[in-house]
Amino acid sequence: MTAILTQQMHVRDEICNVGKSLFDRGLAPGSSGNLSVRLDDGTLLVTPTNSCLGELDPEQLTHITAEGVVLSGPVPTKEAGLHQCIYCQRESAGAIVHLHSTHSVAVSILPDLPPEDLLPPLTAYYVMRVGKLPLVPYYPPGDPALFAVVEAKAKSYHAMLLSNHGPVVAGKSLKDAQYATEELEETAKLYLLLSDRNPRVLTPGQVDHLRNR
Numbered sequence: 763m764t765a766i767l768t769q770q771m772h773v774r775d776e777i778c779n780v781g782k783s784l785f786d787r788g789l790a791p792g793s794s795g796n797l798s799v800r801l802d803d804g805t806l807l808v809t810p811t812n813s814c815l816g817e818l819d820p821e822q823l824t825h826i827t828a829e830g831v832v833l834s835g836p837v838p839t840k841e842a843g844l845h846q847c848i849y850c851q852r853e854s855a856g857a858i859v860h861l862h863s864t865h866s867v868a869v870s871i872l873p874d875l876p877p878e879d880l881l882p883p884l885t886a887y888y889v890m891r892v893g894k895l896p897l898v899p900y901y902p903p904g905d906p907a908l909f910a911v912v913e914a915k916a917k918s919y920h921a922m923l924l925s926n927h928g929p930v931v932a933g934k935s936l937k938d939a940q941y942a943t944e945e946l947e948e949t950a951k952l953y954l955l956l957s958d959r960n961p962r963v964l965t966p967g968q969v970d971h972l973r974n975r
């Protein structure tokens with residue numbers, strides 16, 4: 763078996779395992795969310811549209827080119843363009859996670875947060891795994907206008923929050939993207955828990971120290 767086929771086999775299993783883990787912990791309700799991995803040959807494995815992340819089948823993922831042409835498998839996620847436009851701007855991105863996880867969605871709906879960086883630095887891990895989190899204005903799921911806005915931000919940010927929708931996060935590997943998305947979700951939860959308590963956030967000096975490590 764060629765190296766690329768071996769990689770594909772491994773990645774197919776990994777996507778299904780990560781999807782099940784996210785679904786089992788309530789982070790991907792119903793058929794919401796989608797996952798993708800960029801293979802060594804530049805092609806993408808993505809989850810099919812309308813699939814439940816808890817019930818993915820390694821044989822039933824969609825293999826597409828970097829431009830979105832289907833090479834094999836079912837109809838891809840309607841957010842394939844969202845994934846493609848992030849990969850094309852971020853050479854280092856090897857995987858992308860998009861969820862409708864509840865606390866992140868709640869933050870994406872709140873008024874009066876700074877749109878260039880929605881959440882304060884509550885914890886070190888948030889700063890280390892997510893960093894800055896801009897708000898992307900609302901567009902319907904799968905809208906090419908959404909992809910264009912995300913593409914324009916993707917060089918500067920690996921994590922974004924889609925207004926009234928949910929997070930989209932790129933990482934070097936699927937595990938990296940998963941862990942950063944989970945860190946975002948937990949920080950959104952903390953933020954909502956602490957919102958009327960005047961929390962003590964990390965200082966600019968503490969944040970700089972974490973960013974320069």
Ligand SMILES: O=C(CO)COP(=O)(O)O
Nearest residue numbers: 795796811812839840903
């Ligand atoms: O999260 C979703 C839309 O934003 C789910 O759509 P798909 O089922 O097409 O992946």
Ligand SMILES: [Zn+2]
Nearest residue numbers: 795861903928
């Ligand atoms: Zn979505």
